[in-house]
Amino acid sequence: MVELEWIDKLRAVFESFGFASIETRSVEPVEVLLKQGDTDKEIYSIGRLLADPDDKAEPTYALHYDMTVPMARYVAANMNDLTFPFKRYQIQKAWRGERPQEGRFREFLQCDVDVVDTREIPLHFDAEIPVIMHEAVNAIGAGPLVTKINNRKVLEGYYAGLGITDTANAIRIIDKLDKIGAKGVGTMLGDELGLDGDAIAKVLGLAEIRGNDASVVQRVKALGVKSDLLDQGLDELHFVMRELERYPEGTFVADLSIARGLAYYTGTVYEAKFADFPDFPTVCGGGRYDNLVGDLINKRLPGIGISIGLTRIFAKLMREGRIQAGRKAPTDILVVHTQGAPYSVIRETAGALRARGLKVEQYHEDRKLKAQLKYAADKGIPWIWFPPAEAGGEHQVKNSATRDQTPADPATWLPE
Amino acid sequence: MVELEWIDKLRAVFESFGFASIETRSVEPVEVLLKQGDTDKEIYSIGRLLADPDDKAEPTYALHYDMTVPMARYVAANMNDLTFPFKRYQIQKAWRGERPQEGRFREFLQCDVDVVDTREIPLHFDAEIPVIMHEAVNAIGAGPLVTKINNRKVLEGYYAGLGITDTANAIRIIDKLDKIGAKGVGTMLGDELGLDGDAIAKVLGLAEIRGNDASVVQRVKALGVKSDLLDQGLDELHFVMRELERYPEGTFVADLSIARGLAYYTGTVYEAKFADFPDFPTVCGGGRYDNLVGDLINKRLPGIGISIGLTRIFAKLMREGRIQAGRKAPTDILVVHTQGAPYSVIRETAGALRARGLKVEQYHEDRKLKAQLKYAADKGIPWIWFPPAEAGGEHQVKNSATRDQTPADPATWLPE
Numbered sequence: 023m024v025e026l027e028w029i030d031k032l033r034a035v036f037e038s039f040g041f042a043s044i045e046t047r048s049v050e051p052v053e054v055l056l057k058q059g060d061t062d063k064e065i066y067s068i069g070r071l072l073a074d075p076d077d078k079a080e081p082t083y084a085l086h087y088d089m090t091v092p093m094a095r096y097v098a099a100n101m102n103d104l105t106f107p108f109k110r111y112q113i114q115k116a117w118r119g120e121r122p123q124e125g126r127f128r129e130f131l132q133c134d135v136d137v138v139d140t141r142e143i144p145l146h147f148d149a150e151i152p153v154i155m156h157e158a159v160n161a162i163g164a165g166p167l168v169t170k171i172n173n174r175k176v177l178e179g180y181y182a183g184l185g186i187t188d189t190a191n192a193i194r195i196i197d198k199l200d201k202i203g204a205k206g207v208g209t210m211l212g213d214e215l216g217l218d219g220d221a222i223a224k225v226l227g228l229a230e231i232r233g234n235d236a237s238v239v240q241r242v243k244a245l246g247v248k249s250d251l252l253d254q255g256l257d258e259l260h261f262v263m264r265e266l267e268r269y270p271e272g273t274f275v276a277d278l279s280i281a282r283g284l285a286y287y288t289g290t291v292y293e294a295k296f297a298d299f300p301d302f303p304t305v306c307g308g309g310r311y312d313n314l315v316g317d318l319i320n321k322r323l324p325g326i327g328i329s330i331g332l333t334r335i336f337a338k339l340m341r342e343g344r345i346q347a348g349r350k351a352p353t354d355i356l357v358v359h360t361q362g363a364p365y366s367v368i369r370e371t372a373g374a375l376r377a378r379g380l381k382v383e384q385y386h387e388d389r390k391l392k393a394q395l396k397y398a399a400d401k402g403i404p405w406i407w408f409p410p411a412e413a414g415g416e417h418q419v420k421n422s423a424t425r426d427q428t429p430a431d432p433a434t435w436l437p438e
Numbered sequence: 439m440v441e442l443e444w445i446d447k448l449r450a451v452f453e454s455f456g457f458a459s460i461e462t463r464s465v466e467p468v469e470v471l472l473k474q475g476d477t478d479k480e481i482y483s484i485g486r487l488l489a490d491p492d493d494k495a496e497p498t499y500a501l502h503y504d505m506t507v508p509m510a511r512y513v514a515a516n517m518n519d520l521t522f523p524f525k526r527y528q529i530q531k532a533w534r535g536e537r538p539q540e541g542r543f544r545e546f547l548q549c550d551v552d553v554v555d556t557r558e559i560p561l562h563f564d565a566e567i568p569v570i571m572h573e574a575v576n577a578i579g580a581g582p583l584v585t586k587i588n589n590r591k592v593l594e595g596y597y598a599g600l601g602i603t604d605t606a607n608a609i610r611i612i613d614k615l616d617k618i619g620a621k622g623v624g625t626m627l628g629d630e631l632g633l634d635g636d637a638i639a640k641v642l643g644l645a646e647i648r649g650n651d652a653s654v655v656q657r658v659k660a661l662g663v664k665s666d667l668l669d670q671g672l673d674e675l676h677f678v679m680r681e682l683e684r685y686p687e688g689t690f691v692a693d694l695s696i697a698r699g700l701a702y703y704t705g706t707v708y709e710a711k712f713a714d715f716p717d718f719p720t721v722c723g724g725g726r727y728d729n730l731v732g733d734l735i736n737k738r739l740p741g742i743g744i745s746i747g748l749t750r751i752f753a754k755l756m757r758e759g760r761i762q763a764g765r766k767a768p769t770d771i772l773v774v775h776t777q778g779a780p781y782s783v784i785r786e787t788a789g790a791l792r793a794r795g796l797k798v799e800q801y802h803e804d805r806k807l808k809a810q811l812k813y814a815a816d817k818g819i820p821w822i823w824f825p826p827a828e829a830g831g832e833h834q835v836k837n838s839a840t841r842d843q844t845p846a847d848p849a850t851w852l853p854e
Contacts, residue, residue, distance in 0.1 A: 023458060023459055025461070026449075026459055033442075037768040037797050038792050038795075038796075038797050038798065039792070039797075039798070039799065040767050040768065040769035040772075040797055040798065040799030040819075041767075041768075042439060042766060042767045042768060043439055043442055045441070047545050048464075048531060048533075048545055049545070052487065064486060064487070064488055065486075065487040065488070066484045066485065066486065066487065067484070067485050067486070067487040068482045068483070068484055068485075068501065069482065069483050069484075069485060069497070070480060070481075070482065070483070070535050071468065071480070071481040071482065071483045071497060071500055071535075072480055072481070072535075081485070081487060084487055085484065104766075105766055105767075105813065105816040105817050107802075109767070109799070115464060115531075117464075119486050119487075119488075129463050129464055129465070141803075143802075144802040144803045144804075146781065146800070146802035146803075147802055150800070150802070265781075350458060350520075350521055351456050351457075351458045351521075351525070352453040352456065352457075352458060353456035356456075365562065365681075376454050376455070379454075380454075381453050381454050381455075381456055382454065382455070382456065383455065383456030383525070384562070384566070386523075386559075386560040386562035386563055386566070387557075387560045387562075388560075397521065400521040401521050403456075
């Protein structure tokens, strides 16, 4: 019930920005899922249980592991029916063959907002997307988060300016900074890309830069590396950070170490963590991907989006005692089975209360009152209703908390 | 968006009867799914895509094909934390390896309400459960349905009274009446159960009885077959039909031909179809199952529930033109990118409107007004907002339908 309440609040925030909900099927063709090259995700394939066990046919379909690839397929398949920029949110289950541990689940609820366009997507979206997720996380009381922002063009342009040709691999290595530290990254950069000590120092120097405002751009420039792509990336990062300067310090932080593992990002990238649990894994991530969608149909369809791991957040906050499960049922009123009363009187009492928008259970068994009251107490039902023993008699209602019991009319009574 | 609206309305109805939402994982152990003996459902197993293709290990988990078996496992696993009678609803995807055709889907949305108790479940629930689903279907505008009601004890008791020992097989055969007709059923009863012409006529005679009120009980008794179980079943059917007599004729119909294919039903059974499309498959079914849940943990845990095939209903009504897809986005207002206006003015305008509960998109690109208005028209956005070209200037709002454009204040304006 708490999770449903979260989803309702998230929907309200996304729709307040004009995003429409879509839902895609749980399975995608294996070839579409594998094309993204994100091979370290263990994918669950599906098969027919009654299939011949000797039939070694390759699996054709698998459960999706995120919402981005399914959304890309959806857009490609429905190009002519969509209005661009296409803005959608999607809250669905996803599946990954993880080893279950804190923050890692095999089945989890993922929640994405994305924009896909047939034209260049204005940079304003790069600033709006993290704001939407910031408001969403606050709406469910799961904040504060720290959202770190970088730009792939900065990384690629900087590495190119250093003479690194395999920038994709450099990004893959720098993405490990959190896990293996500066020394480990330096070693990999030397071993795998043949960088010398000076170049390694420059790469690590970039990754040390972070800040709350657009001033980080000056600090990158001060490192003395130059390329057109770097300049373009810094302009973009500057625009986004200037737009976000209106938020309290620490809400949105430029962090030049953020790379995001996925190969498909091409510009702004986001990564958010709990402010209070900095060692807990990333709960929110995304960025701009100019080629992912269009590649499916040989068109250019730039996209940008962000994704939040609801199950991961939910489990962590539950564990930390920040989510309290409430009563066991949504019921407002239990209408007791008054002994000797005609059943129709009891049923009509419940119906009259229900017709006025109240959530009403009848206790259906003609049983000692004590047992009926115990049921209400166990479920945490706040009001107990006593229909009269005969039609036309006096109704009474009892407040479970105060134990006050007063006469009441099912046609007019409202809870205090 | 229409489906989400349906789900919201269904939730409201189920909660108005005090049912709580639960969600169970998408997979269950294969052995649990197969135990129900419903072997004609083709189950999808899951496996690791990266698993060794020569590893012929039997699949351990499979996608659930309904909500009843998962709910039974959930109750068995959480016995000590639940309050009984446990009343839950569950709206989730389910999967079956069907050959896709009208009304049959491989992935579909199923919606169940069930009650499980540690004591005997009062018959009042047998009358309440179909009322809940009746109200739910009406709430989403998918009615009218005709809900047919029977009782397994009537069938088993009647067959036993005729001297048939294999009553389970007789039920399985009579369940085919819709598909193969009276002649086909008669032949099967003769061939498989060795019934003579007189017994076959008696079985088919029972199946012909239907009616809107409790009078059907007299007509069954008039057939002259006798057994204690039959009497008990008729008493139960009589109670339920008498409770439902208050509904318009044709809403709830006793139909002695209804058997329900599943082996686990033990009392009242339900089956509902569209009143307007009588040849369309069943859209709603359920009944009382006294042993399904408890069998998992060797306790007695009677249950009763009903299930509705949301995807089947949705697809049929869409096909019949009874569901109209509305506009493409939930957006109330498009705030245009006024040429020359500072972006902060545009952003703050949108923010002020959004803060007052409106659903607001900004057109993020500084582009000709005509293109921006086309976007609003294509998405069916009802209001267009024109921020001033400078801070402090006059705002205007335009009604997309009437084309009226008037000055307006983002801090106070509300749509008519």
